[in-house]
Amino acid sequence: MMNNMNNLGMNNQPNFMDNTALNIKNIIQPYESKIRELEEIIKQKDFEIIVLKQKLNNNMLNNNFINMNMLNPMMNMNMMNDIMNQPDIGFNNKEKEIFINIESGIKIKCYKNDKMSELRNRLILTYNYKPLQGTLEENGIINGSQLGITDKVYNVAFKTDSGNAKLLIFGGNCPIKDAIKFYCDSIKGQNIYQFAINKEISFIFNSYQINIGDKKPIKDLFIDTMNPYVMVNDNKALYGGL
Numbered sequence: 001m002m003n004n005m006n007n008l009g010m011n012n013q014p015n016f017m018d019n020t021a022l023n024i025k026n027i028i029q030p031y032e033s034k035i036r037e038l039e040e041i042i043k044q045k046d047f048e049i050i051v052l053k054q055k056l057n058n059n060m061l062n063n064n065f066i067n068m069n070m071l072n073p074m075m076n077m078n079m080m081n082d083i084m085n086q087p088d089i090g091f092n093n094k095e096k097e098i099f100i101n102i103e104s105g106i107k108i109k110c111y112k113n114d115k116m117s118e119l120r121n122r123l124i125l126t127y128n129y130k131p132l133q134g135t136l137e138e139n140g141i142i143n144g145s146q147l148g149i150t151d152k153v154y155n156v157a158f159k160t161d162s163g164n165a166k167l168l169i170f171g172g173n174c175p176i177k178d179a180i181k182f183y184c185d186s187i188k189g190q191n192i193y194q195f196a197i198n199k200e201i202s203f204i205f206n207s208y209q210i211n212i213g214d215k216k217p218i219k220d221l222f223i224d225t226m227n228p229y230v231m232v233n234d235n236k237a238l239y240g241g242l
Contacts, residue, residue, distance in 0.1 A: 047227055050157050050165045106151045106173075123149050129174030129182075148173060152219055152226070158183050158203075160232045172219035180212045183232075204231040 096112045100119070108122055125132045126148040132139050141147075150171030156179065159165040166186060170179050180203060184193035195201045196212050203210040205221065205228060214221075222228045 043229065046159070046165070047157055047229070050159075050167045106149065108151060123151060124153060124171065126150050126171040126173070129171045129178060131169055131171060154218055154222055154225075155227045156183075156218070156222075156230060157227070158230050158232050161234050170218055173217045176210060176214040176216055176218055176221055177212055179218050180210065183230075200234075202233045204233060205229070 098110050098112060100108045100110055106123075108119070110119060127139050127141055127145060129148065129150075130139075131150070131153050132141075132147070148171065150173050152172030154170050154172060155167060156170060157165055157167050166183065168179070168183060168186065170182075174182075180196065181193055184196060192201065196203070203212065210221070210230070
């Protein structure tokens with residue numbers, strides 16, 4: 001009889017443990033979901049703060065009036081995307097659709113009756129892969145400078161382990177290696193790029209470690225994430241407080 005009771009107790013023990021684990025999981029699951037939700041909200045707010053700080057640093061406020069073109073170089077681009085992504089209206093619209101191939105692999109959806117001025121508004125001039133705004137001199141353009149064209153612009157936020165962040169704006173055709181180099185060069189007083197070459201610093205996007213020598217354009221990495229976060233991990237704490 002004692003043997004039967006012992007066997008019965010041992011047989012019931014796994015069920016008891018399984019039920020306990022299930023109860024614990026059910027209790028903590030809502031908290032885990034709420035944490036993930038809050039993390040997404042914090043991430044978005046962090047990006048908004050970065051954008052606002054960048055605007056202040058660039059002296060974009062003048063006499064308390066906001067220059068919308070300076071504050072948001074993506075405005076025209078967003079309008080362009082809205083136009084390009086509009087659903088087809090009418091039965092015969094698809095017959096009027098055409099796709100135009102521009103240099104550097106850019107393909108733009110248009111309609112046969114679009115005016116040339118509309119097409120020009122959909123293309124953005126770049127210099128050193130950075131969208132142009134202001135004067136030629138302010139953009140560093142000199143005699144013989146070569147400009148590029150892009151149809152996508154990315155606001156890339158580089159965020160370090162210490163919490164500091166820097167926002168850089170690139171055209172979609174900017175090679176990944178050049179975007180990393182531009183960021184490293186923006187950190188004054190330290191040879192950050194050499195640290196990156198030595199793999200003492202790593203760059204992470206969506207849990208993917210970026211190859212700093214990758215020659216592919218950033219649009220192949222970020223795709224439709226127009227405001228990407230790139231985490232800058234200092235593996236040896238070489239530049240703490242960056």
